Amino acid sequence: MAQVKNNYQFEDMLQKHNLKKTAPRLRVLSMMYSKNTATSQPDLESVMNDIDRVTLYRILNTFEEKGIIHKVFDLNGTANYAVCHSDCRENHHQDEHLHFNCTLCKNVYCINELNMPKLTLPAGFEAQGFTLYASGLCPKCSKKEQVKMN
Amino acid sequence: MAQVKNNYQFEDMLQKHNLKKTAPRLRVLSMMYSKNTATSQPDLESVMNDIDRVTLYRILNTFEEKGIIHKVFDLNGTANYAVCHSDCRENHHQDEHLHFNCTLCKNVYCINELNMPKLTLPAGFEAQGFTLYASGLCPKCSKKEQVKMN
DNA sequence: TTCTAAATACAATAATGTTGCATTTGTATT
DNA sequence: AATACAAATGCAACATTATTGTATTTAGAA
DSSP: OOOOOOHHHHHHHHHHTTOOOOHHHHHHHHHHHTOSBOEEHHHHHHHOTTSOHHHHHHHHHHHHHHTSEEEEEOTTSOEEEEEOOSSOBTTBOOOOSEEEEETTTOOEEEEOSSOOOOOOOOTTOEEEEEEEEEEEEOHHHHHHHHHHHO | OOOOOOHHHHHHHHHHTTOOOOHHHHHHHHHHHTOSBOEEHHHHHHHOTTSOHHHHHHHHHHHHHHTSEEEEEOTTSOEEEEEOOSSOBTTBOOOOSEEEEETTTOOEEEEOSSOOOOOOOOTTOEEEEEEEEEEEEOHHHHHHHHHHHO
């Protein structure tokens, strides 16, 4: 499920967006691409505790501006970041997919397999984008629960 | 659109939930019921600056636990609170409706008129609830924009 | 190799979330 | 109406997260 990429590809990504290839940035990219769930900044901090908190903050911000990652909020309102798929470009995110919040492991999954239903809003509202959130148990946690039941 | 209620009704609401009738709580209720958009804690604080920040924080928490209001996050991840409609009960919110974030005035509207589409998740995921977010221009702001264009 | 703009690290502050505790207040009971 | 107790508020304090400014370092161009 996780998109596998090597370091050369990460360097290319940075170059494409006119960003300098730096160690912190490459590490953030490889960490985020190795997971199939979104990552919160505290997550990143605990893994890369030698990188400054503010640096991570700014890296995430610029990645988001450039359309490399997008930000989603979990059930507690903390920001999580996930790699964008294909069609995001600078300042225009195409993240109309389902964000699944697992209530047990707290992970946030981006479900791209599901296409958004067409929706009509009440008169006057002009929608620019939709995001759908679901909460419940992810595959791993629902299995665990089943084991417990037996 | 805003649900009109008087002070007696607010007192009843508190009593029903075994909450004491206090001035801060009644003021919060009347403020929230007078609006048709969700309210953030900073909003409340600026209006009721004589009430302690922590008191507001706790009032909002207990109201949420009791099913009187529900919490939604806006595009910036800040918590907003809106009065619940009919079928919320303690520890079980029925807020499967659309939350519309206006990108201009930043207001969050709860759109109950729209019924949620049925969705099927990938195998393994067990959804307990859905929430739909939309962003764009609310009726007021889209009118303003039209005026500007002329 | 040198130079410059960009990126990082560090310091500092703001905003928000959260807990503990003393004081006050609503309400049930006498 | 007075009392008594649990609940609610207000205040102090602290934790976490978001954010800005600036000196230092570094990537990449010349």
